[in-house]
Amino acid sequence: MCIFCKIVEGEIPSNKVLENDDFIAFHDLYPKAPIHILIIPKEHVACFQEVSGEMMAKMTPFIQEVATLTGVDKSGYRLTTNNGDDGGQEVHHLHFHLMGGAKLPFEHRSDDTHSSL
Numbered sequence: 500m501c502i503f504c505k506i507v508e509g510e511i512p513s514n515k516v517l518e519n520d521d522f523i524a525f526h527d528l529y530p531k532a533p534i535h536i537l538i539i540p541k542e543h544v545a546c547f548q549e550v551s552g553e554m555m556a557k558m559t560p561f562i563q564e565v566a567t568l569t570g571v572d573k574s575g576y577r578l579t580t581n582n583g584d585d586g587g588q589e590v591h592h593l594h595f596h597l598m599g600g601a602k603l604p605f606e607h608r609s610d611d612t613h614s615s616l
């Protein structure tokens with residue numbers, strides 16, 4: 500069983516902020532922003548590439564509610580998912596990182612010198 504399935508089953512503790520029948524949101528153990536929440540489906544889905552449109556349709560309002568609950572809905576936040584090896588995915592159970600609470604650096608633009616944007 501993967502580590503996030505163990506969190507779903509309550510075998511590993513988590514600091515939950517919101518839960519319903521389908522999803523759980525909990526604080527990242529190693530936060531990279533003042534607010535850093537992970538949002539996962541209870542059903543094991545390996546990564547974003549494998550998630551159904553039906554699940555995403557239900558997950559979207561759940562994520563928006565997490566943003567409101569954690570107080571970043573107006574100030575702004577970053578929502579990311581790392582997909583597969585090149586995307587840097589370490590836990591192979593779909594999760595979105597919701598990060599906010601401060602102006603976040605644009606780490607993904609570190610190679611801007613090679614870009615005309």
Ligand code: AMP
Nearest residue numbers: 511513526527528529581587588589590
């Ligand atoms: P990723 O690299 O996108 O797969 O992200 C995995 C995230 O899970 C990392 O930000 C970790 O800090 C976080 N993480 C790993 N184990 C736990 C845990 N038991 N509880 C909360 N967050 C965790």
